[in-house]
Amino acid sequence: MILSPSYDVCIIGAGVAGSAMAAYLGKNGKKVVVIEKNLAEMDRILGELLQPGGVQMLRKMGIESSLENIDAQPVIGYGMFLDGKSFQIGYKAEKGLTGFGFRNGKFVQSLRSILFTLPNVTVIEAAANSFIEENGEIKGINFTDSADQPKQIRASLTIVSDGALSIFRPSLSKSEKKVTGYFLGLVLENCDLPYPNHGHVIMSGTSPVLLYPITSTGTRALIDFQGEQAPRMGEELKQHLLTKIGAIIPESAKPSYMNAVNAGKYKVFPNHRLPANPVLKKGAVLLGDSLNMRHPLTGAGMTAAFSDCYNLGNCLLEVKDWWNSMEIELAIKKFYDTKTKQTGSINILADALYGVMTSQDLKEACFSYLKQGGLKASEPVSILSTLSRDKHMLQRHFFAVAFHGAGNILRAKSGKAKLKRSYRMIRDAVNIISPLLMSEKPGLGMKSLLKIARKIF
Ligand SMILES: Cc1cc2nc3c(=O)[nH]c(=O)nc-3n(C[C@H](O)[C@H](O)[C@H](O)COP(=O)(O)OP(=O)(O)OC[C@H]3O[C@@H](n4cnc5c(N)ncnc54)[C@H](O)[C@@H]3O)c2cc1C
Numbered sequence: 001m002i003l004s005p006s007y008d009v010c011i012i013g014a015g016v017a018g019s020a021m022a023a024y025l026g027k028n029g030k031k032v033v034v035i036e037k038n039l040a041e042m043d044r045i046l047g048e049l050l051q052p053g054g055v056q057m058l059r060k061m062g063i064e065s066s067l068e069n070i071d072a073q074p075v076i077g078y079g080m081f082l083d084g085k086s087f088q089i090g091y092k093a094e095k096g097l098t099g100f101g102f103r104n105g106k107f108v109q110s111l112r113s114i115l116f117t118l119p120n121v122t123v124i125e126a127a128a129n130s131f132i133e134e135n136g137e138i139k140g141i142n143f144t145d146s147a148d149q150p151k152q153i154r155a156s157l158t159i160v161s162d163g164a165l166s167i168f169r170p171s172l173s174k175s176e177k178k179v180t181g182y183f184l185g186l187v188l189e190n191c192d193l194p195y196p197n198h199g200h201v202i203m204s205g206t207s208p209v210l211l212y213p214i215t216s217t218g219t220r221a222l223i224d225f226q227g228e229q230a231p232r233m234g235e236e237l238k239q240h241l242l243t244k245i246g247a248i249i250p251e252s253a254k255p256s257y258m259n260a261v262n263a264g265k266y267k268v269f270p271n272h273r274l275p276a277n278p279v280l281k282k283g284a285v286l287l288g289d290s291l292n293m294r295h296p297l298t299g300a301g302m303t304a305a306f307s308d309c310y311n312l313g314n315c316l317l318e319v320k321d322w323w324n325s326m327e328i329e330l331a332i333k334k335f336y337d338t339k340t341k342q343t344g345s346i347n348i349l350a351d352a353l354y355g356v357m358t359s360q361d362l363k364e365a366c367f368s369y370l371k372q373g374g375l376k377a378s379e380p381v382s383i384l385s386t387l388s389r390d391k392h393m394l395q396r397h398f399f400a401v402a403f404h405g406a407g408n409i410l411r412a413k414s415g416k417a418k419l420k421r422s423y424r425m426i427r428d429a430v431n432i433i434s435p436l437l438m439s440e441k442p443g444l445g446m447k448s449l450l451k452i453a454r455k456i457f
Helices: 016-027 052-060 104-115 235-248 251-263 301-317 325-356 360-371 375-384 391-412 417-438 444-456
Strands: 007-012 032-036 073-075 077-082 085-090 099-101 121-125 128-134 137-144 150-160 178-189 199-202 209-213 218-226 267-273 284-286
Touching (some): 007 137, 016 032, 016 121, 016 301, 032 150, 052 099, 073 209, 077 360, 077 375, 085 360, 104 121, 128 150, 150 325, 178 251, 218 251, 235 251, 284 325, 301 325, 325 360, 325 375, 325 391, 325 417, 360 375, 375 391, 391 417, 417 444
Parallel strands (some): 007 032, 007 150, 150 284
Antiparallel strands (some): 073 099, 128 137, 137 150, 178 218, 178 267, 199 209, 209 218
């Protein structure tokens, strides 16, 4: 049975990306249907820190009101911690923009609530099963309704935003997702953060820990576990959290951290890497985590998704004839071709910074480099805040960190070992960033530079 003769756009998934996309297109007069498998508020540990650049995107799409009335907490910068030392860097206040911390479930419900105010947007609670495909073209989706009846939605374009575990990705992407580790999440009640309204990056120990406010009384703690195996729940994990991780948590935050560990309400989620490598197919486009993922260390996944929503939305709003599949295909191509300009620096920074966390020398170099302040702090932080998307500036600072660290080693240590160690650190930096730069459509100049760097190191 056909549910509706036709929509301009069918969106699979009303999470972060799908809801924002539906709101942007709906506000601009497109006839949109959204299919979401679960419209209830979710309790997730992901998508809870929105960078100022993400707030800017919400503003541009006219949906910044989604941040109101959800007890969202302003985040105005970062606190960096390494081996008992710490310092703070503020975001560059631009156009009154700050970041925000919130509960993901509350934020997504707030985005969804905008959809219910738009007469040309229909929201259906059901799971999409498969594409309707005719003559190599996607014409909509099949789903099963609550009475177990097979149904269809037909649309000129299907936007796939079914998240990290997308079942529709395989036919639209050449990349496969890779698990790079896990985050274990806890909520710390009434936590006394050393730098209120800041994200806290604790670089001490073997893997990074993040702390940031998500409600007026709650602080999110995310603890990284490297490798492809999820941490096993049980007494051993609890002891690890109490002792090894407990030892690196800032003193003022320790009591509420220990309480949260003892309460035992942990949630674990895999972290993925998925370079954007889409297959151009008539009638469908990927968006959000189904298209592209990076390590969540920098808290920029939602900003990348909103940048893509804004970019794709603008390409689609130029389409004049929604019955002309060629015109829609050209809009999708334009979106894919220009994506790296918007999100390349976000992807590179997230995975490069995670790479830095695996080397004590690079961690020390990064900490000491940023601590110098001035442009050495404000420019990297403008990329972290995603207000700047300048890939060249990012590369410059990344290599400057490595050379700064090498200089520190050469000055502080004596003997032949120091030469070897600084060479090794620069080699590690080259190895970390080269594949990331290669995934983001580097220019010829950058390709040649990377080739030379890899020959030397
Ligand atoms: C541990 C962790 C922490 C993170 N922290 C941050 C952070 O602090 N800041 C940040 O910006 N980013 C963060 N991210 C990344 C961020 O959460 C994602 O980039 C973002 O949620 C992507 O949005 P999305 O819409 O693609 O996916 P989602 O928000 O997951 O939405 C997918 C939607 O699709 C629905 N769906 C799935 N399958 C179907 C189907 N078959 N039919 C219908 N509906 C379907 C789901 O129910 C869901 O509502 C984090 C990621 C991880 C793993």
